[in-house]
Amino acid sequence: MSASIEIAGVSKIYDGGVRAVDAVAMDIRQGEFFSLLGxxxxxxxxTLRMIAGFETPSAGAIRVDGADITHxxxxxxxxxxxxxxxxxxxHRTVAENVAFGLRMRGLDKATIAAKVKAALAxxxxxxxxxxxxxxxxxxxQQRVALARAIVIAPRVLLCDEPLGALxxxxxxxxxxxxxxxxxxxxxxxxxxxxxxxxxxAMSDRIAVMNGGRxxxxxxxxxxxxxxxxxxxxxxxxxxxxxxxERTTTGTGASALDVGKGLILALPPTDAQGTGxxxxxxxxxxxxxxxxxxxxxxxxxxxxxxxENTNFLxxxxxxxxxxxxxxxxxxxQPNAGTSRLFVxxxxxxxxxxxxxxxxxxx
Amino acid sequence: MSSxxxxxxxxxxxxxxxxxxxxxxxxxxxxxxxxxxxVLTGNPVVMPKVAFTTRHYARMIDDPFxxxxxxxxxxxxxxxxxxxxxxxxxxxxxxxxxxxxxxxALLLMAVLAPMLTxxxxxxxxxxxxxxxxxxxxxxxxxxxxxxxxxxxxxTETGIVxxxxxxxxxxxxxxxxxxxxxxxxxxxxxxxxxxASPLRAxxxxxxxxxxxxxxxxxLLVFALAISAYVTPILxxxxxIMTLPIxxxxxxxxxxxxxxxxxxxxxxxxxxLLLVIAYNRALGLxxxxxxxx
Numbered sequence: 001m002s003a004s005i006e007i008a009g010v011s012k013i014y015d016g017g018v019r020a021v022d023a024v025a026m027d028i029r030q031g032e033f034f035s036l037l038g039x040x041x042x043x044x045x046x047t048l049r050m051i052a053g054f055e056t057p058s059a060g061a062i063r064v065d066g067a068d069i070t071h072x073x074x075x076x077x078x079x080x081x082x083x084x085x086x087x088x089x090x091h092r093t094v095a096e097n098v099a100f101g102l103r104m105r106g107l108d109k110a111t112i113a114a115k116v117k118a119a120l121a122x123x124x125x126x127x128x129x130x131x132x133x134x135x136x137x138x139x140x141q142q143r144v145a146l147a148r149a150i151v152i153a154p155r156v157l158l159c160d161e162p163l164g165a166l167x168x169x170x171x172x173x174x175x176x177x178x179x180x181x182x183x184x185x186x187x188x189x190x191x192x193x194x195x196x197x198x199x200x201a202m203s204d205r206i207a208v209m210n211g212g213r214x215x216x217x218x219x220x221x222x223x224x225x226x227x228x229x230x231x232x233x234x235x236x237x238x239x240x241x242x243x244x245e246r247t248t249t250g251t252g253a254s255a256l257d258v259g260k261g262l263i264l265a266l267p268p269t270d271a272q273g274t275g276x277x278x279x280x281x282x283x284x285x286x287x288x289x290x291x292x293x294x295x296x297x298x299x300x301x302x303x304x305x306x307e308n309t310n311f312l313x314x315x316x317x318x319x320x321x322x323x324x325x326x327x328x329x330x331x332q333p334n335a336g337t338s339r340l341f342v343x344x345x346x347x348x349x350x351x352x353x354x355x356x357x358x359x360x361x
Numbered sequence: 362m363s364s365x366x367x368x369x370x371x372x373x374x375x376x377x378x379x380x381x382x383x384x385x386x387x388x389x390x391x392x393x394x395x396x397x398x399x400v401l402t403g404n405p406v407v408m409p410k411v412a413f414t415t416r417h418y419a420r421m422i423d424d425p426f427x428x429x430x431x432x433x434x435x436x437x438x439x440x441x442x443x444x445x446x447x448x449x450x451x452x453x454x455x456x457x458x459x460x461x462x463x464x465x466a467l468l469l470m471a472v473l474a475p476m477l478t479x480x481x482x483x484x485x486x487x488x489x490x491x492x493x494x495x496x497x498x499x500x501x502x503x504x505x506x507x508x509x510x511x512x513x514x515x516t517e518t519g520i521v522x523x524x525x526x527x528x529x530x531x532x533x534x535x536x537x538x539x540x541x542x543x544x545x546x547x548x549x550x551x552x553x554x555x556a557s558p559l560r561a562x563x564x565x566x567x568x569x570x571x572x573x574x575x576x577x578x579l580l581v582f583a584l585a586i587s588a589y590v591t592p593i594l595x596x597x598x599x600i601m602t603l604p605i606x607x608x609x610x611x612x613x614x615x616x617x618x619x620x621x622x623x624x625x626x627x628x629x630x631x632l633l634l635v636i637a638y639n640r641a642l643g644l645x646x647x648x649x650x651x652x
Contacts, residue, residue: 015461054549074552075561087550091568100564101554152554 002188003065003155004030005051010060012046012212020046022212023060028190033182035191035199038209039235044192045160047209051190052158053077064155075104080149082162086141088133094120094144095129101152119151122181139170146178150185157182157189163198175202196236200224208232224282230359233280238317240286240328241359243278255299262324265299265353278359283317283331285355290339291346301350304328306341316340320347392628399621417622427606431626434602437517438586441524445532445581446574448525453536453573454566458545472530480527484594487523488514491595515599523591528584532577539573540566571645579638583631603627 005028012021021043028034036044049055051062053074061070069077080101088097095116102112120126123143133141142162149157162178163171179202182189193199199206200220208215208223208231216223216232227233233241244258246266256264256277264279291303303323310317311334318330318341330349334340341347398404399418401411421427456468475483490496491513498510513519543566551561589604598605603623610620 052549052553054552073558074549075555075557077553078555079553081550081553083546083550085544085546087544087546089547089550089565100551100556104551104555104560148550148554 002030002186004028004188005156005190006061006063006066007047007051008061008063010047010050010057010062012043012050012055013058019212021050021057024209024212024214025060026207026214026217028188029205030188031186033179033189033191033202033204035193035203035206036209037193037196037199037206037235038215039194042209043212044194044209048158048160048190048192051156052079052081078152078154079156079158080152080154081158082142082145082149082160084161084164086133086145086162088141088144088148090133093130093132094125094136097133097144098148098151101148105152115151119147122150123147123177138165139174142166142174146181150181150187155188157187159189159191161193162191164193164195171198178202200236208235210235226357227280228360230278230280233357233359238283238329238331240281240283241278242281242326243276246274246277253299258326260324260326262302262322262326263299264356266358267354267356279356280359281328281351281356283329284315284333286328286330286349286351288318288320288330288332288341289348289350290341291348296348297350300353301348304347304349306343306345306347308343309341318347320349322349395621395624397621398618399625401618404617414618417619420619421622421626430601430603430606431630433517433600434586434604434627435630437520437524437592437600437602438582440517440521441528441585442578442582444521444525445529446578449529449532449536449577450574452529453533454540456533456537457540457543472533475526476530480590481594483527484523484591487519487526487595491519491522514595515597517596517600519595520592520600520602523595524585524588527588527591528581531580531584535577535580536570536573539576540570543569568645572642575638575641579634582634586630587627 007024007026007028010021010024011019013019024043024047026034036047038044046055050057053069053072057070061068063069064077089100092100098116098119099112102115107115116129117126120129123146125140125143125147128136128140133144136144142165145162159178163174166174175198181187191199191202200223203220205217205219206223207217210231215229216227218226223232224236227236227239230241233239242256242258242262242264244256244264247255247257247263254266254268256266256279258264266277266279296303304320307319307321307327310319312331313334315331315333318332319327320330321327328349400413400415402408402414402416403411405411421431452468452472456465456472459465459468488495492498493510493512493514495513497513498507501507502510513522547565547569548558548561551565552558556564586602587604588602589608592600592602593605593608596602596605603626607620607623607627610616610623
């Protein structure tokens with residue numbers, strides 16, 4: 001049966017004082033697809049390895065369904081793991097690889113054979129039972145690793161960048177299949193990745209990690225639309241970050257003076273307080289129009305000149321220099337109706353103040 | 362195939378010449394000479410009339426003494442190999458898996474340092490330890506554990522102890538390379554699937570290190586059966602092995618033909634082992650070359 005995991009103030013300090021993981025706390029719910037997302041060296045893999053039992057936390061506790069397993073050895077944790085390089089046993093056949101965990105559990109031969117057959121059917125590898133890992137493609141090896149991990153009906157499935165070595169098409173297909181399988185089996189799945197698109201596409205919830213700490217935990221939409229820290233806003237997708245001093249406009253509304261004459265109207269929710277503030281504005285939340293002569297709304301629009309364009313297919317990413325000298329990214333859908341600008345075009349940008357997201361530094 | 366491509370190997374062939382000469386002069390020539398001498402009635406340099414004979418080989422097969430010497434040599438080789446493996450494997454595993462660089466350097470030094478001392482010196486050191494009035498016997502007697510000195514010198518045990526000490530580094534270095542190339546995550550995957558660390562070792566690491574076990578064993582065995590100084594000094598001519606026999610035949614009996622025949626027998630034993638090794642490797646890792 002799938003289990004919930006509670007990571008309570010876990011730290012990992014290596015010899016030499018390197019804090020790989022620093023006071024990480026999160027609750028992973030039963031049956032949830034939970035991603036640990038962050039750049040390399042952020043502590044996500046170390047966290048996963050501590051859940052698996054390959055590393056012992058220097059401080060804190062890990063609980064599975066409420067029971068403390070911090071010091072339970074790896075082989076008694078009943079967790080499945082898919083390794084980054086799959087870690088298939090090269091000297092054993094596909095069937096023997098999948099049967100390994102069942103054999104360690106002392107099941108009888110007939111049961112093992114039946115379960116192996118079912119697991120291989122589930123990952124669509126029937127007929128390859130007698131091959132060796134070296135005779136399989138990357139995608140097939142990935143499926144064997146997955147079958148080997150889920151055949152033991154683990155309480156938790158741990159995946160360490162399992163799709164990293166696959167090419168893009170295959171990766172997307174495996175993302176879809178893994179997600180389907182996870183929902184079908186009701187698995188609690190902890191998924192480590194540095195690929196933000198992958199995390200956004202697959203996860204129920206994401207923990208964004210940086211420098212050994214958790215920056216933010218939330219659903220993909222929360223992480224994308226309401227990043228709470230500068231790091232999260234910057235790491236997930238493209239974004240424009242403005243930093244400035246809070247002021248009050250002539251009409252009494254709260255605004256942010258980001259220098260060089262550019263003043264951004266702040267949404268009412270972020271209006272409290274004074275002092276320095278950083279805000280994020282996603283490129284696709286900015287509307288672009290040819291520069292007209294009409295006066296523009298102060299605080300939520302600006303003039304600029306297209307510096308360069310980046311055609312993405314479904315959308316176009318513009319880099320625009322504002323009259324104030326700030327450079328911003330603007331993304332427009334490549335809809336048939338919208339005009340495509342070229343470098344040198346004068347444009348008017350406008351946005352809704354509510355789309356500005358205040359960030360913690 | 363252009364003419365330049367065909368000519369280029371000829372130019373490169375010149376670079377092979379030194380090593381080809383070396384091989385011819387110091388490998389094929391001596392072994393060819395030895396093989397020739399082993400089937401001649403005498404030394405053609407000093408005796409003008411020599412004839413072809415198989416009597417040297419017949420002598421070895423007919424006389425149980427020589428068969429006994431062959432068996433003793435093989436037995437010492439086997440025991441030395443097994444003991445070196447038993448000591449060397451854990452050490453090699455430790456060296457291959459140790460995280461600390463300093464720790465690795467220290468272990469490597471500990472393994473290599475004895476090799477900087479000559480075999481004769483190391484064997485004399487063992488003599489002071491193992492003789493009737495040596496350190497081991499004196500210590501055990503003063504502790505009251507034994508009344509009479511243990512017979513450690515001039516026995517096969519003594520020879521094996523000395524040989525193991527000399528040849529363990531070869532086993533360790535061979536095994537460390539092989540174990541070091543086994544991905545640690547394979548053991549972790551096994552543990553993750555419910556195997557205890559010991560079980561993970563038996564199921565994963567041990568079979569994957571088999572090529573290293575075979576190579577290291579072959580090396581140590583070949584060195585042990587051809588060892589000369591240690592069996593003489595620690596065996597004191599009480600234990601007869603093939604290399605000692607060769608020495609005696611040449612220096613005392615001047616029977617070069619018989620000595621050559623013994624040499625060939627030693628060579629054949631080693632060759633048979635190399636062939637068996639290749640067969641065994643093919644069996645255990647039949648599919649490995651696909652990787």
